[in-house]
Amino acid sequence: MFHRVATVLLRIIPVLIVVSVSTAVLIELVPGDPAVAVVGAEGTPEQYAAVRENLGLDRPWFARYLDWLNGLLHGDLGKTLVPPIQDVSTLIATRLPVTLEIAVLSVLLALAISIPVGTWSAYRYGRAFDRVASGLSFALISVPSFLLALILIYFAVFRPEAVKGLILAACVIATVVLAAATVGRRGAQLTAQGRRGVRLFALGVFAVGFVLAAFLPDFPRQGFARIGEDGLAENLRTIFLPVLVLGLAESAQLTRLLRSDMATTLNDDFVLASRAQGMPVRHILVKEALRPSTFSLVTVAGISFGRLLGGTVIVETIFRLPGMGTLIVESVAKKEFMVLQAAVLVVAALYVLVNALVDISYLYLDPRTRHVRV
Structure with a gap:
């Protein structure tokens, strides 16, 4: 197993080398001149040439890449080309x-x-809960993230009372539905312990809804509060809406994926055998069916994480968040190749590392993979 983990981690190195070289080549192909951003649009050809020579932009791209690589190996990512001049490592660290x-x-x-949601939808495949969950998932998948962000801003920022009323109404409806499930013909199918559990869950749903409706904070339209400067509570308040936008968008795809995989797993022989032995539903879903159904879920979640690291430009722009997505876009516009080279490498390193961790997680999810040669 240790050999398998070491092999997966060692694969990161050649990938990062390819990414860094490719980034250097692509930066060279991007139109634009950093000298124009330094001198201004009214500069003379002589001034532009002097700036290019001073910044080393008149040298071939591979020579500049080797200098950058040498600095990287010594822990130096260089400085920005366009004023205000600052360390690239400091800029990325913020x-x-x-x-x-x-x-x-x-x-x-x-x-x-x-x-x-995906687990219970698979268990109740084709029934009311599954149809409602599938409909909501399709709706979230079809709504672009920027539109969802604008909708949440309108209600959470400008109409907070409507949100509180909606939360309370939804919890009351859910409580009534759950309580109704414990009486009548359906309630007769439950044990006394099962009815008690459903009622306690219904009471918990109502309590959570009441607390949210009563103490839901006001969310800012834009901006970001750092934990070290403004505290954890203020930090979570400023990032709640961006996280909710991205989390809802990703959850729709993951729910559909897990529902499909788990519906297949529930028909496998070992699950049917557990049912025949009279195992409780919770044991069958959590202990038997969930783990072998999460391979695709873990893979797609890792890919989603990598995509969110460098692809949240629209959400960052709407909420005015100083993230890596806007940094990369700004660097491309200014042709700040020192910043762009380092930012892309950092995002690629995190992306590859997360996918390596996903590969390693397969060793836990399915012990049979520990003996597969790589």
Whole structure:
């Protein structure tokens, strides 16, 4: 198993080398001149030439790449070309935590929604819960993230009372539906312990809804509060809406994926054998069927995390978040190849590392893969 893990981690190195070289080549093909951003549009050809020579832009791209690589090996990512001049490592250090926090919380929120909803949808395949969950998933998939962000801003920022009323109404309806399930013909099919559990769950849903409706904070339209400067509570308040937008969008895809895989797993022989032995539903779903159904879920969640690291430009722009997505776009516009080279490498390193962790997680999800040669 150790050999398998080491092999997966060693594959990161050649991937990062290819990414860095490809980035250097693509930057050279991007139109634009950093000298224009330094001198201004009214500069003379002589001034542009002097700036290019001073910044080393008159040298071939591979020579500049080797200098950058040498600095990287010594822990130096260089400085920005366009004023204000600052260390690239400092610039990335201020932007990366924003994107990392949003990406991690968005994926965790998506998993927290998709695992229980997808699991229960597979168990109730084709029934009322499954049809409602599938309809909501299709609706979220079809709504672009920027439109969902604008809708949430309108209601959460400008119409908070409507949101509180909607939350309370939804919880009351859910409580009534759950309580009704414990009486009549359906309630007769449950044991006394099962009815008690459903009623306690219904009471918990109502309590959570009441607390949310009563103490839901006001959310800002834009901006980002850092934990070290403004505290954890203010930080979570400023990133709640961006995380909710991205988490809902990702949860719809993950729910559909888990529902499909788990519906197949529930028809496998070992699950049918557990049912024949009279195992409880919770044991069958959680202990027997969930783990072998999460291969695709874990893979897609890892891909989603990598995509969120560098692809949240629209959401970052709407909420004015100083993340890596906007940094990369700004660097492309200014042709800040030092910043762009480092930013792309950092995002690629995190993306490859997460996918390596996904590969390693397969060793836990399916012990049979521990003996497969790589």
